[in-house]
Amino acid sequence: MKDFAALFTRIDESTKTTVKTAALADYFQTATPEDRLWTIALFTGRRPKRTITATRLREWAAEVAGLPDWLFEESYSIVGDLAETIALVLPPATESENQTLTHWISFIKSLSVLEDDSRKAGILKAWDSLPSTERFLFTKLLTGGFRIGVSAKLITRALAQATGQEEATLTHKLMGNWTPDTTTWDALIEADDPTADLSRPYPFYLAYGLDGFDDLGPPADWSAERKWDGIRGQLIVRGGDHHLWSRGEDLMTDRFPELAQLQDYLPDGTVLDGEVLAFRDETPLSFNALQRRIGRKTVPKKVLTEAPVILMAYDLLEHLGNDIRDWPLHKRRETLAALVQDVPSAAPLRLSATVPFRTWDDLSAARDQSRDLNAEGLMLKRRDSPYLSGRKRGDWWKWKIDPLTIDAVMIYAQAGHGRRANLFTDYTFAVRNGNDLVPFTKAYSGLTDAEFREITTWVRKNTLQRFGPVRQVPPTHVFEIAFEGIQASPRHKSGVALRFPRMLRWRKDKPVDEANTLDDLKELLATFG
Amino acid sequence: MADVLSFTDRGIYCPAGDFYIDPWRPVDRALITHGHSDHARPNMGRYLATDGTAPVMRHRLGKIDLQTTAYGQVTQIGDAAVSFHPAGHVPGSAQIRVAVKGEVWVVSGDYKTVADGLSEPFEPVPCHAFITECTFGLPIFKWTPEDMLTAQINAWWAANAAAGRTSILGAYALGKAQRLLTTVNADIGPILTHGAIENTNEVLRAQGITLPETIPVTPQTTHKTHPGALVLATPSALGTTWTRKFGPSSTAFASGWMALRGVRRRRAADRGFVVSDHADWEGLNTAIKATGAIRIFATHGYTTSFQRWLSEQGYDAHIVSTDYHGETLDADEADA
Ligand SMILES: [Zn+2]
Ligand SMILES: [Zn+2]
Numbered sequence: 001m002k003d004f005a006a007l008f009t010r011i012d013e014s015t016k017t018t019v020k021t022a023a024l025a026d027y028f029q030t031a032t033p034e035d036r037l038w039t040i041a042l043f044t045g046r047r048p049k050r051t052i053t054a055t056r057l058r059e060w061a062a063e064v065a066g067l068p069d070w071l072f073e074e075s076y077s078i079v080g081d082l083a084e085t086i087a088l089v090l091p092p093a094t095e096s097e098n099q100t101l102t103h104w105i106s107f108i109k110s111l112s113v114l115e116d117d118s119r120k121a122g123i124l125k126a127w128d129s130l131p132s133t134e135r136f137l138f139t140k141l142l143t144g145g146f147r148i149g150v151s152a153k154l155i156t157r158a159l160a161q162a163t164g165q166e167e168a169t170l171t172h173k174l175m176g177n178w179t180p181d182t183t184t185w186d187a188l189i190e191a192d193d194p195t196a197d198l199s200r201p202y203p204f205y206l207a208y209g210l211d212g213f214d215d216l217g218p219p220a221d222w223s224a225e226r227k228w229d230g231i232r233g234q235l236i237v238r239g240g241d242h243h244l245w246s247r248g249e250d251l252m253t254d255r256f257p258e259l260a261q262l263q264d265y266l267p268d269g270t271v272l273d274g275e276v277l278a279f280r281d282e283t284p285l286s287f288n289a290l291q292r293r294i295g296r297k298t299v300p301k302k303v304l305t306e307a308p309v310i311l312m313a314y315d316l317l318e319h320l321g322n323d324i325r326d327w328p329l330h331k332r333r334e335t336l337a338a339l340v341q342d343v344p345s346a347a348p349l350r351l352s353a354t355v356p357f358r359t360w361d362d363l364s365a366a367r368d369q370s371r372d373l374n375a376e377g378l379m380l381k382r383r384d385s386p387y388l389s390g391r392k393r394g395d396w397w398k399w400k401i402d403p404l405t406i407d408a409v410m411i412y413a414q415a416g417h418g419r420r421a422n423l424f425t426d427y428t429f430a431v432r433n434g435n436d437l438v439p440f441t442k443a444y445s446g447l448t449d450a451e452f453r454e455i456t457t458w459v460r461k462n463t464l465q466r467f468g469p470v471r472q473v474p475p476t477h478v479f480e481i482a483f484e485g486i487q488a489s490p491r492h493k494s495g496v497a498l499r500f501p502r503m504l505r506w507r508k509d510k511p512v513d514e515a516n517t518l519d520d521l522k523e524l525l526a527t528f529g
Numbered sequence: 530m531a532d533v534l535s536f537t538d539r540g541i542y543c544p545a546g547d548f549y550i551d552p553w554r555p556v557d558r559a560l561i562t563h564g565h566s567d568h569a570r571p572n573m574g575r576y577l578a579t580d581g582t583a584p585v586m587r588h589r590l591g592k593i594d595l596q597t598t599a600y601g602q603v604t605q606i607g608d609a610a611v612s613f614h615p616a617g618h619v620p621g622s623a624q625i626r627v628a629v630k631g632e633v634w635v636v637s638g639d640y641k642t643v644a645d646g647l648s649e650p651f652e653p654v655p656c657h658a659f660i661t662e663c664t665f666g667l668p669i670f671k672w673t674p675e676d677m678l679t680a681q682i683n684a685w686w687a688a689n690a691a692a693g694r695t696s697i698l699g700a701y702a703l704g705k706a707q708r709l710l711t712t713v714n715a716d717i718g719p720i721l722t723h724g725a726i727e728n729t730n731e732v733l734r735a736q737g738i739t740l741p742e743t744i745p746v747t748p749q750t751t752h753k754t755h756p757g758a759l760v761l762a763t764p765s766a767l768g769t770t771w772t773r774k775f776g777p778s779s780t781a782f783a784s785g786w787m788a789l790r791g792v793r794r795r796r797a798a799d800r801g802f803v804v805s806d807h808a809d810w811e812g813l814n815t816a817i818k819a820t821g822a823i824r825i826f827a828t829h830g831y832t833t834s835f836q837r838w839l840s841e842q843g844y845d846a847h848i849v850s851t852d853y854h855g856e857t858l859d860a861d862e863a864d865a
Binding site for chain 2: 067070078466
């Protein structure tokens with residue numbers, strides 16, 4: 001575990017990708033094969049099953065540290081991470097053991113068959129024998145979560161450095177349902193994989209936000225589409241099989257099983273770029289519907305029927321096994337349209353229609369309809385452009401709709417956690433209603449660190465009342481709150497719930513009596529809800 | 530019996546002696562615990578502070594009407610008997626003891642209970658009521674033992690020097706910077722100092738405090754003139770272009786907040802050393818117990834939780850709103 005802790009520390013201390021990659025590559029050359037395999041597993045979300053509840057861990061840690069539960073919880077709310085909180089409050093270890101990472105994972109697995117008393121004894125003994133970083137990591141393993149700022153991509157790059165294999169080959173090898181219990185380092189990493197090429201995606205082409213029409217030339221050079229509010233995906237049909245990749249190069253195939261039938265309708269050697277959308281009655285559903293499918297590895301029947309998805313295709317990258325990314329866009333789209341036409345309409349595939357326009361004003365009018373269509377805005381693509389890779393200026397632009405906004409009054413403040421534990425960053429906002437203030441949303445992002453510091457100083461000096469960690473402050477500061485959507489919500493006192501609320505601006509120029517009212521909010525609900 | 534001290538919107542007030550302790554608004558007579566800017570403020574009619582605090586106050590506040598006192602010496606002010614006792618926070622820092630008709634109250638100012646090799650070590654002062662800070666009043670704060678801390682910093686510096694990197698360490702100008710100076714191993718390489726820190730060094734040296742040799746950074750100073758150097762800088766200088774002149778470098782930050790991984794990562798320094806001039810959880814609890822006081826007033830820090838914790842331990846604990854900052858990571862309050 002010492003070498004794993006050292007690896008973690010090197011990764012955690014550095015902000016430089018090169019340093020993190022080098023640390024991982026070193027580790028992949030020196031650790032035991034079992035530990036290497038577990039490390040890959042942990043960093044790619046394949047953690048051991050939880051064998052103990054977070055509640056028990058909290059109880060036992062508070063007991064060993066001699067703290068009342070409320071104080072443990074208070075500490076947790078400041079630290080923002082349960083394993084870190086536990087590692088910090090426990091008394092220093094009195095013994096020391098250096099076992100491998102694999103040993104501790106086996107230990108955690110073995111807890112599942114034990115009675116609570118024996119589990120407790122085992123965990124307390126482990127806590128008492130591990131120095132702080134190792135104790136933190138061990139507890140992190142116990143609590144099940146293991147996100148520490150290492151992407152699958154970084155792992156692949158480090159493995160490529162350590163083994164001399166290609167990144168794409170390794171990406172493919174790391175996919176699928178393996179766990180360290182079902183494979184070995186040799187079988188997973190060292191052995192050849194003849195099917196690797198078949199699932200390999202193309203790099204995505206990413207657009208910049210539009211900053212004006214001046215440099216675009218004549219409108220006739222451009223083609224416009226809706227910017228759909230879903231998940232970008234690349235569908236690959238090759239060798240009688242299909243794969244769906246996310247923009248972050250995650251394989252999402254199993255999350256959207258309904259797309260599997262497309263491999264029967266599309267010719268072998270087809271790669272589509274498009275948007276996975278929740279979709280019913282020929283209409284995209286709001287992002288809320290799709291949200292229920294995100295983060296699930298498997299999908300229960302109920303969710304499948306309530307939030308069915310399609311692929312809204314807008315580009316064709318490979319046709320009949322040929323890479324056609326250097327074809328001009330209009331030719332790729334014609335070919336794509338023909339392909340989609342041959343697929344029965346009951347199958348979950350649609351062509352993202354072009355939005356006709358002659359002038360930029362036409363386009364602006366079309367953009368104003370976005371919200372009604374559950375779209376995020378428009379995409380502008382140069383008609384003769386190739387499909388480039390990565391984020392490039394010039395040929396593709398996104399033209400998003402402006403967020404909805406409302407000017408609101410800050411009435412409560414709470415300290416942030418984790419990286420903002422010492423600042424007041426979480427605020428509750430209210431709108432005016434006669435002489436009252438009605439709270440309607442919380443927001444905790446959108447300001448600069450300097451602004452958060454300024455408000456923090458102000459909150460400290462102007463606290464009216466404390467409710468645990470929450471401080472009531474006098475209604476003094478007005479903020480412009482931006483949000484993406486608004487819904488009726490009987491659970492909230494104001495009757496509304498916002499989607500993605502954040503602070504757009506601190507309106508130092510506005511006095512409280514110029515903030516928006518509950519009626520303004522209700523009008524937004526009536527128009528956009 | 531009337532309270533010895535009361536809490537006003539100008540500061541902590543003693544009616545029996547008609548004076549304030551660490552006031553934040555102008556008053557006629559101010560007793561000052563230590564030289565940090567949130568405790569020793571300008572525009573008071575008269576000041577009283579320890580001999581060790583006086584030079585820094587004069588340096589920061591200019592021409593002031595300042596009377597000084599030795600630790601332990603009793604000054605009678607009206608009906609109040611006042612004395613200053615070491616707080617272990619920074620050189621010269623004091624707790625202030627106020628006795629009126631046998632009732633004793635102590636104002637801690639800022640304090641820490643572990644010896645840092647530089648400040649006069651903290652002395653528990655028995656009292657009936659204790660007014661304490663609690664900047665780090667949560668059980669997640671436990672400071673790294675001094676010897677381990679020194680080893681960590683030296684190892685970091687030595688590794689950087691060997692790899693041809695300058696080591697840039699951010700610490701407050703008064704207290705922490707000098708404390709780090711006295712503990713690092715000066716054989717590793719030259720020690721350079723940022724202007725604000727060197728100014729404070731000079732003040733402390735002039736009052737007889739021994740510090741290792743330091744080289745003030747000038748426009749000509751670079752990593753070529755002083756390879757393998759340790760640069761002590763104020764936290765506010767750390768994120769600026771000022772650091773570029775030192776070529777390839779590793780940055781570190783020394784603060785109690787570095788105990789938290791999230792804060793450590795937000796600072797975007799390469800390393801965070803857990804070191805503070807305030808008491809940690811253990812330190813606060815031990816200090817409070819040692820006073821024998823029943824009435825406790827928590828001034829700045831995690832006051833809500835700390836008050837509740839103390840109440841559950843059987844104390845008559847209260848929260849007092851003050852204008853003190855505790856240990857902050859913010860550049861604009863860098864010497865608090
Ligand atoms: Zn201080
Ligand atoms: Zn202070």
